[in-house]
Amino acid sequence: AEDGYDLWLRYRPVTDAARLAEYRAAVTQLVVDGDSPTLRAARDELRTGLRGLLGADVPLSASATRDGAVIVGTPASSRTIGALGLGDALRAVGREGYVVRATRVGGRRAIVVAANSDVGALYGAFRFLRQLQTYGTLANLAVASAPKIQLRLLNHWDNLNRSVERGYAGHSLWAWDTLPDASNPRYRDYARANASIGINGAVLTNVNANARILTPEYLAKVAALANVFRPYGVRVYLTARFSAPIEIGGLKTADPLDPAVRAWWKAKIDSIYALIPDFGGFTVKANSEGQPGPQDYHRTHADGANMFAEALAPHGGVVMWRAFVYSNEVPVDRVKQAYTEFKPLDGQFRDNAFVQVKNGPLDFQPREPFSPLFGAMPKTPLMMEFQVTKEYLGQDTHLVYLGQEFEEVLRSDTWAKGKGSTVAKVIDGSLHGYARTGIAGVSNIGDDRNWTGSQFNQANWYAYGRLAWDPEMSASDIADDWLRMTFTNDPSFVRAVKAMMKTSREAVVNYMTPLGLAHIMATGHHYGPGPWVGGPNTRMRADQTPTYFHRADSLGLGFDRTATGSNALEQYAPPIRARWGNQRTVPDSVLLWFHHVGWTERLPATHGRPLWDELVARYNAGVDSVRAMQRTWDAQRGKVDDERFRDVQSFLAIQEKEARWWRDAALTYFQSFSHLPIPARYEQPA
Numbered sequence: 001a002e003d004g005y006d007l008w009l010r011y012r013p014v015t016d017a018a019r020l021a022e023y024r025a026a027v028t029q030l031v032v033d034g035d036s037p038t039l040r041a042a043r044d045e046l047r048t049g050l051r052g053l054l055g056a057d058v059p060l061s062a063s064a065t066r067d068g069a070v071i072v073g074t075p076a077s078s079r080t081i082g083a084l085g086l087g088d089a090l091r092a093v094g095r096e097g098y099v100v101r102a103t104r105v106g107g108r109r110a111i112v113v114a115a116n117s118d119v120g121a122l123y124g125a126f127r128f129l130r131q132l133q134t135y136g137t138l139a140n141l142a143v144a145s146a147p148k149i150q151l152r153l154l155n156h157w158d159n160l161n162r163s164v165e166r167g168y169a170g171h172s173l174w175a176w177d178t179l180p181d182a183s184n185p186r187y188r189d190y191a192r193a194n195a196s197i198g199i200n201g202a203v204l205t206n207v208n209a210n211a212r213i214l215t216p217e218y219l220a221k222v223a224a225l226a227n228v229f230r231p232y233g234v235r236v237y238l239t240a241r242f243s244a245p246i247e248i249g250g251l252k253t254a255d256p257l258d259p260a261v262r263a264w265w266k267a268k269i270d271s272i273y274a275l276i277p278d279f280g281g282f283t284v285k286a287n288s289e290g291q292p293g294p295q296d297y298h299r300t301h302a303d304g305a306n307m308f309a310e311a312l313a314p315h316g317g318v319v320m321w322r323a324f325v326y327s328n329e330v331p332v333d334r335v336k337q338a339y340t341e342f343k344p345l346d347g348q349f350r351d352n353a354f355v356q357v358k359n360g361p362l363d364f365q366p367r368e369p370f371s372p373l374f375g376a377m378p379k380t381p382l383m384m385e386f387q388v389t390k391e392y393l394g395q396d397t398h399l400v401y402l403g404q405e406f407e408e409v410l411r412s413d414t415w416a417k418g419k420g421s422t423v424a425k426v427i428d429g430s431l432h433g434y435a436r437t438g439i440a441g442v443s444n445i446g447d448d449r450n451w452t453g454s455q456f457n458q459a460n461w462y463a464y465g466r467l468a469w470d471p472e473m474s475a476s477d478i479a480d481d482w483l484r485m486t487f488t489n490d491p492s493f494v495r496a497v498k499a500m501m502k503t504s505r506e507a508v509v510n511y512m513t514p515l516g517l518a519h520i521m522a523t524g525h526h527y528g529p530g531p532w533v534g535g536p537n538t539r540m541r542a543d544q545t546p547t548y549f550h551r552a553d554s555l556g557l558g559f560d561r562t563a564t565g566s567n568a569l570e571q572y573a574p575p576i577r578a579r580w581g582n583q584r585t586v587p588d589s590v591l592l593w594f595h596h597v598g599w600t601e602r603l604p605a606t607h608g609r610p611l612w613d614e615l616v617a618r619y620n621a622g623v624d625s626v627r628a629m630q631r632t633w634d635a636q637r638g639k640v641d642d643e644r645f646r647d648v649q650s651f652l653a654i655q656e657k658e659a660r661w662w663r664d665a666a667l668t669y670f671q672s673f674s675h676l677p678i679p680a681r682y683e684q685p686a
């Protein structure tokens with residue numbers, strides 16, 4: 001059944017006759033030299049993939065005995081590959097990269113998939129399969145690729161009771177109750193899918209951490225997962241609860257400068273490595289949203305991070321210290337806190353410590369400007385944290401292709417070292433010469449048959465992985481590959497649906513939070529509109545006063561973050577300050593993020609229309625885009641299987657209804673401040 005389980009690794013028969021003939025001639029036997037678990041995984045994947053795509057088994061052979069051998073391995077595993085003179089090409093792709101080439105071996109046509117490590121060969125095998133999955137030619141094939149970021153991780157916000165914080169795809173994949181004794185084929189399929197896009201690590205547990213994961217009972221379960229993931233190059237990491245020494249260690253304090261606390265963590269970490277020699281390290285959320293942390297003991301984030309870093313260093317592990325800090329006391333402007341707390345600590349972290357920064361300064365909104373920390377900590381390797389799960393973007397039901405959002409952030413110019421200092425160059429290490437680089441995506445994966453709660457949410461997992469490998473890739477090209485592999489190579493389908501995916505992100509921005517609005521979702525679950533959030537609720541946090549984030553009043557709308565307001569803008573580089581701080585030059589995308597604008601003011605960012613009219617137009621445009629997406633999808637009937645066709649169609653119907661809900665709720669609420677009519681040319685709220 002086409003239930004989406006196979007993700008982009010479906011390997012259905014090639015239907016283009018010319019391509020099929022080409023592939024069958026070019027691929028006649030499989031030579032995988034070497035017998036490590038990773039090379040066996042590559043061999044198995046190629047056998048399965050080629051059988052599916054070509055409709056027949058491709059026999060294994062000990063050596064290339066005829067035209068059409070696909071030869072896989074490393075110079076160490078394979079004499080043939082060692083003899084091919086790929087030295088320079090292989091040197092250029094580093095430890096995890098690969099070379100996939102059409103060549104001749106002993107006078108016979110062959111395709112070589114070569115790398116410096118077994119996992120590089122596995123990545124190359126997936127790359128070769130992708131060539132066939134997307135109906136690319138094999139003639140003169142010459143691909144070389146290496147990841148630009150070292151740690152490419154998924155962060156699972158999975159709890160030990162198998163609920164998933166901000167998860168919309170069922171329960172956690174990790175069945176803690178039956179681990180370590182029982183395995184599950186999904187563990188391996190999860191690792192395969194990750195390897196196919198180059199993801200090389202998984203933080204298994206929620207950032208709101210439970211210390212029990214660090215007990216021997218649970219560590220044995222973690223080790224079992226690590227064993228399944230290892231052949232696929234996926235290392236496991238955990239979240240560390242800062243107060244664990246108290247909770248499970250029986251100590252009186254978790255003060256990071258206390259010798260007993262440091263000794264406790266060191267022993268704990270040593271015991272983890274005894275079970276899991278390639279354990280990756282820890283992600284830590286501390287002193288945020290009520291979580292314990294070093295500030296409880298009047299120590300700094302750097303003191304906390306360095307305690308872990310020191311204990312992890314002898315084992316080659318890292319600590320990823322999150323910069324998402326939400327204090328309980330509400331500051332004048334929530335978005336300033338991360339920069340305020342972390343920028344002064346630049347240079348104080350040990351070299352195996354990262355600071356992990358959310359893409360924007362607030363919290364995974366449909367659109368935010370990039371976080372001003374990017375470019376501001378040249379001496380501290382900053383990791384990007386994207387949210388792949390769509391907490392604030394329609395969760396499981398709304399079709400939103402996040403490739404566009406990730407690309408927008410990565411291409412944003414921080415101006416840290418002049419023009420061209422993009423966020424991508426910060427996190428790939430090239431801007432500041434970071435010795436270590438990393439990226440994390442908050443996973444959208446659960447135990448739903450389709451993994452991600454909807455067919456199109458798979459694209460966000462896929463796009464995240466591809467951009468983690470190469471943060472300068474185009475989201476559009478990634479969507480193209482994903483559609484071909486996941487649905488069909490039918491050019492009319494790919495053209496139309498790719499265009500639909502590309503518009504989907506702007507659509508959600510328009511019907512939820514246009515023009516730089518943010519956080520007007522309902523509280524708690526964050527699904528659906530709630531610009532009135534909190535209301536006269538005495539228990540609400542100060543940032544939950546109804547107008548905290550949008551600042552609507554009788555005069556206008558938007559949060560003044562310029563010098564006349566909170567001045568969050570001062571956290572950005574001067575050229576950005578100049579452009580975004582001026583109402584004549586600020587782009588429409590962040591207008592109300594940085595400015596309080598009069599209801600009838602006409603600005604370039606409102607396209608010369610009064611703000612109110614522009615706001616109404618944007619909300620309507622969002623609804624219209626969803627309707628256009630529905631028409632596009634309806635026209636694909638018959639080009640894809642009925643099951644997934646109807647799945648997507650029914651979710652688009654929900655999305656259209658809820659886009660109207662958002663529009664109508666937001667406009668009628670804001671109208672109570674603006675007292676202006678909805679212009680007649682726009683659809684009126686229902």
Ligand code: GCU
Pocket residue numbers: 165166207208285324363391
């Ligand atoms: C958001 C999210 C929380 C999460 C937090 C974090 O606030 O709603 O569920 O714990 O981000 O990233 O730590």
